[in-house]
Amino acid sequence: MATPAITEDICDYMINNSLTPTTIGGLVPNSGINQYAVVEFPGLENIKTHGTPSANNTYTKLDQAMIQVQYRHTSAHTALTGILAGADLLDGKGSITINTRVYSFISMTARPRIIGREENGSLVYAADFRVSVIR
Amino acid sequence: MAIRVRIWSTDLKVAVTKLDVFGKKLDGTVSETCRKICEQILKDSDTIPPVVPVDTGALQDSGRVEKDGRGWAVMYGGGSVDYALQVHDDLRQRSYRRPGAGPKFVEAHYLRRTEGQEAYKEFTSDIEHLIQSTGL
Numbered sequence: 001m002a003t004p005a006i007t008e009d010i011c012d013y014m015i016n017n018s019l020t021p022t023t024i025g026g027l028v029p030n031s032g033i034n035q036y037a038v039v040e041f042p043g044l045e046n047i048k049t050h051g052t053p054s055a056n057n058t059y060t061k062l063d064q065a066m067i068q069v070q071y072r073h074t075s076a077h078t079a080l081t082g083i084l085a086g087a088d089l090l091d092g093k094g095s096i097t098i099n100t101r102v103y104s105f106i107s108m109t110a111r112p113r114i115i116g117r118e119e120n121g122s123l124v125y126a127a128d129f130r131v132s133v134i135r
Numbered sequence: 136m137a138i139r140v141r142i143w144s145t146d147l148k149v150a151v152t153k154l155d156v157f158g159k160k161l162d163g164t165v166s167e168t169c170r171k172i173c174e175q176i177l178k179d180s181d182t183i184p185p186v187v188p189v190d191t192g193a194l195q196d197s198g199r200v201e202k203d204g205r206g207w208a209v210m211y212g213g214g215s216v217d218y219a220l221q222v223h224d225d226l227r228q229r230s231y232r233r234p235g236a237g238p239k240f241v242e243a244h245y246l247r248r249t250e251g252q253e254a255y256k257e258f259t260s261d262i263e264h265l266i267q268s269t270g271l
Contacts, residue, residue: 026226026228039226041238041239041242042185042247043242043244043245043250044246045247045250045251066242068226070226113224115225116225124225124227126224
């Protein structure tokens with residue numbers, strides 16, 4: 001199976017669970033829209049192999065990625081509620097199928113915190129996650 | 136009919152003494168390895184993309200390795216540099232003055248150095264050296 005588009009899958013998963021609007025790669029700048037964004041950042045070695053070989057001598061391959069979920073809102077309280085909803089949806093998930101791919105685990109590595117304020121006064125919260133998907 | 140097999144070291148007292156020395160030095164050796172890895176991550180954060188962004192230079196100058204409990208930590212910020220967390224964690228699009236600069240300039244290198252075999256090899260090498268130096 002080809003390399004999974006992890007940010008797209010997580011974005012779809014959030015949309016399917018009513019966390020919208022959600023974009024890939026970053027918040028739409030200067031739009032004023034209150035929204036979620038899913039952004040990947042580097043660090044992890046991509047593919048790991050685990051387990052014992054199967055009958056045809058192949059290993060289970062895991063793609064791993066670090067992602068940040070951002071949420072922007074003009075109200076600080078609503079922004080916090082929004083990012084917490086994202087954390088509740090993703091943190092601790094295991095063995096879920098998104099777009100035909102099996103995500104073996106998703107765990108939060110950095111708790112929700114404010115990362116900035118935009119020119120229109122909106123607050124941006126973010127939380128980081130480690131994601132592992134079976135290729 | 137019973138069989139009794141006895142196994143003993145002719146230098147048992149010496150071996151116990153060496154194990155005692157090894158045990159006392161192990162904590163310091165592991166701590167020193169942690170410090171070396173932190174120093175390498177700090178160096179990476181200023182040399183390998185993503186590198187620490189530079190505007191006034193205050194954030195870059197604040198980079199250091201500090202003792203943290205029984206371990207060590209890579210630190211940026213503190214004092215008047217009260218924006219280190221935002222610069223490090225903010226993945227929103229922005230243009231940096233310094234080529235190669237970007238967010239996660241510590242975490243990306245921490246993950247790369249500790250998730251692969253590099254840190255494991257450092258610890259193994261230093262502990263093997265300690266075993267040899269204590270004569271075990």
